[in-house]
Amino acid sequence: xxxxxxxxxxxxxxxxxxxxxxxxxxxxxxxxxxxxxxxxxxxxxxxxxxxxxxxxxxxxxxxxxxxxxxxxxxxxxxxxxxxxxxxxxxxxxxxxxxxxxxxxxxxxxxxxxxxxxxxxxxxxxxxxxxxxxxxxxxxxxxxxxxxxxxxxxxxxxxxxxxxxxxxxxxxxxxxxxxxxxxxxxxxxxxxxxxxxxxxxxxxxxxxxxxxxxxxxxxxxxxxxxxxxxxxxxxxxxxxxxxxxxxxxxxxxxxxxxxxxxxxxxxxxxxxxxxxxxxxxxxxxxxxxxxxxxxxxxxxxxxxxxxxx
Amino acid sequence: xxxxxxxxxxxxxxxxxxxxxxxxxxxxxxxxxxxxxxxxxxxxxxxxxxxxxxxxxxxxxxxxxxxxxxxxxxxxxxxxxxxxxxxxxxxxxxxxxxxxxxxxxxxxxxxxxxxxxxxxxxxxxxxxxxxxxxxxxxxxxxxxxxxxxxxxxxxxxxxxxxxxxxxxxxxxxxxxxxxxxxxxxxxxxxxxxxxxxxxxxxxxxxxxxxxxxxxxxxxxxxxxxxxxxxxxxxxxxxxxxxxxxxxxxxxxxxxxxxxxxxxxxxxxxxxxxxxxxxxxxxxxxxxxxxxxxxxxxxxxxxxxxxxx
Numbered sequence: 134x135x136x137x138x139x140x141x142x143x144x145x146x147x148x149x150x151x152x153x154x155x156x157x158x159x160x161x162x163x164x165x166x167x168x169x170x171x172x173x174x175x176x177x178x179x180x181x182x183x184x185x186x187x188x189x190x191x192x193x194x195x196x197x198x199x200x201x202x203x204x205x206x207x208x209x210x211x212x213x214x215x216x217x218x219x220x221x222x223x224x225x226x227x228x229x230x231x232x233x234x235x236x237x238x239x240x241x242x243x244x245x246x247x248x249x250x251x252x253x254x255x256x257x258x259x260x261x262x263x264x265x266x267x268x269x270x271x272x273x274x275x276x277x278x279x280x281x282x283x284x285x286x287x288x289x290x291x292x293x294x295x296x297x298x299x300x301x302x303x304x305x306x307x308x309x310x311x312x313x314x315x316x317x318x319x320x321x322x323x324x325x326x327x328x329x330x331x332x333x334x335x336x337x338x339x340x341x342x343x344x345x346x347x348x349x350x351x352x353x354x355x356x357x358x359x360x361x362x363x364x365x366x367x368x369x370x371x372x373x374x375x376x377x378x379x380x381x382x383x384x385x386x387x388x389x390x391x392x393x394x395x396x397x398x399x400x401x402x403x404x405x406x407x408x409x410x411x412x413x414x415x416x417x418x419x420x421x422x423x424x425x426x427x428x429x430x431x432x433x434x435x436x437x438x439x440x441x
Numbered sequence: 442x443x444x445x446x447x448x449x450x451x452x453x454x455x456x457x458x459x460x461x462x463x464x465x466x467x468x469x470x471x472x473x474x475x476x477x478x479x480x481x482x483x484x485x486x487x488x489x490x491x492x493x494x495x496x497x498x499x500x501x502x503x504x505x506x507x508x509x510x511x512x513x514x515x516x517x518x519x520x521x522x523x524x525x526x527x528x529x530x531x532x533x534x535x536x537x538x539x540x541x542x543x544x545x546x547x548x549x550x551x552x553x554x555x556x557x558x559x560x561x562x563x564x565x566x567x568x569x570x571x572x573x574x575x576x577x578x579x580x581x582x583x584x585x586x587x588x589x590x591x592x593x594x595x596x597x598x599x600x601x602x603x604x605x606x607x608x609x610x611x612x613x614x615x616x617x618x619x620x621x622x623x624x625x626x627x628x629x630x631x632x633x634x635x636x637x638x639x640x641x642x643x644x645x646x647x648x649x650x651x652x653x654x655x656x657x658x659x660x661x662x663x664x665x666x667x668x669x670x671x672x673x674x675x676x677x678x679x680x681x682x683x684x685x686x687x688x689x690x691x692x693x694x695x696x697x698x699x700x701x702x703x704x705x706x707x708x709x710x711x712x713x714x715x716x717x718x719x720x721x722x723x724x725x726x727x728x729x730x731x732x733x734x735x736x737x738x739x740x741x742x743x744x745x746x747x748x749x
Contacts (some may be wrong), residue, residue: 153513227535234457285505
């Protein structure tokens with residue numbers, strides 16, 4: 134199973150269009166010790182020439198062009214066959230609308246996420262131009278499912294529905310379906326394959342309990358929430374009043390941050406993804422970046438790849 | 442009045458994500474005599490540090506980063522203050538959702554386009570996170586209006602609503618509001634300023650009559666529909682059965698094409714924009730490109746700029 138990180142930044146990307154913070158300003162000036170990053174986007178392949186997208190970022194057009202494996206062949210035949218959505222946020226889902234132009238593919242999402250996008254937004258009619266252009270599959274929360282040649286388990290992550298979701302929809306939907314993480318493996322989760330070759334995808338996790346932490350120890354790779362360095366970081370952004378944890382993002386540093394909580398995860402490759410433009414660890418000359426690397430973590434970058 | 446072309450391709454861009462036509466394949470290989478192009482996007486400025494977007498393309502994040510004049514200053518202060526939409530197609534409007542993250546701006550659109558986007562799509566709630574984040578102004582069809590420090594007139598272009606628009610909305614809306622062109626000038630349209638410094642923006646025009654052609658003769662610059670070279674070109678694209686004219690795009694070449702019809706437009710700078718990835722005139726070594734240049738036309742490219 135080949136996995137590619139097409140985008141590694143949080144919503145808005147790095148730099149972010151309306152942000153002139155120290156990080157964004159310096160990366161535009163070319164004086165930043167670190168890389169620009171597009172919005173979080175992962176793709177994997179189990180079968181030759183068949184790729185599954187993990188979420189669909191607004192930067193998907195640029196990300197596809199930067200990834201030769203995802204280029205079309207023979208007229209208009211894209212190797213992208215499936216898309217899995219872990220939530221309905223703009224930065225998780227807007228890229229679906231970039232996959233228009235008469236291509237047929239399968240979308241996996243929880244019932245609530247499907248309703249929010251496909252029923253409450255007429256724009257998604259652009260993916261229903263011919264019969265079966267898009268086939269939506271509801272992701273079950275209680276049992277494993279398959280997609281893109283892989284075996285998956287959904288992990289409800291808490292956190293609420295996106296702010297744009299209207300009251301009636303939010304009131305009627307199951308909150309456990311708002312935001313999920315995923316365990317993904319090329320082999321079935323039943324023993325004895327249980328602990329084998331598993332990727333944990335957790336870009337929007339706000340807290341982590343002991344049993345789930347134990348489960349992560351059997352994973353080969355963890356793509357973990359790297360949105361904010363500290364709990365108060367987002368409150369310094371004009372317009373945002375909630376802390377990182379209140380937004381559903383466990384901070385990286387500080388007491389009870391992921392660096393501390395996941396210290397015992399020694400046999401697992403640990404990679405931060407979904408890094409916000411304000412996060413000081415993006416700067417490779419920062420003490421925060423050094424702390425992350427010293428703790429055995431990596432920071433995902435666009436173009437990173439690995440196999441499972 | 443400073444005008445910048447941030448993107449010059451039709452919907453999907455060039456190359457297009459799922460297309461491996463001769464143009465797209467060669468531009469990916471680096472063997473194409475011509476430039477890649479992002480989806481059509483224009484911006485103008487009359488006042489210092491205040492920019493108005495003409496439509497909001499899905500490539501807007503990349504386009505803003507490529508344009509230093511549009512970079513934010515002082516924390517989170519973007520110079521983008523207004524957006525004018527000429528239709529509700531994905532490639533005209535999706536970029537509005539990229540202008541989220543607590544920035545306040547004004548949107549101008551016809552009543553129907555506003556309703557299609559803002560009322561029929563819950564995602565647009567992400568632009569209503571605080572009071573007056575987005576202020577929508579209905580564009581009148583019968584009289585001039587002002588936006589972004591300029592004077593404008595809307596020209597209904599015919600053509601229908603986008604395919605995704607549901608039946609009830611399409612039935613109740615005024616078809617004249619589906620797609621408009623614009624005359625744009627830094628000076629008022631009343632005589633004697635009538636003929637002075639006017640830009641015509643017509644990326645989706647399916648036919649042109651004598652009186653309007655006469656009106657164009659008094660324009661300084663015409664940004665004209667360059668989507669398809671020939672009427673049958675789109676029918677060679679898998680999934681599309683309509684001709685260029687049936688899709689609301691006057692072809693460039695052939696009998697009754699824009700090269701022929703606008704031959705008498707001598708005093709006006711004529712630029713094709715919204716060029717589809719399949720259009721042979723993108724290839725600067727083609728006979729079609731030569732024919733366009735010989736007729737006094739230019740083909741817009743990303744980064745092109747001019748003043749009025």
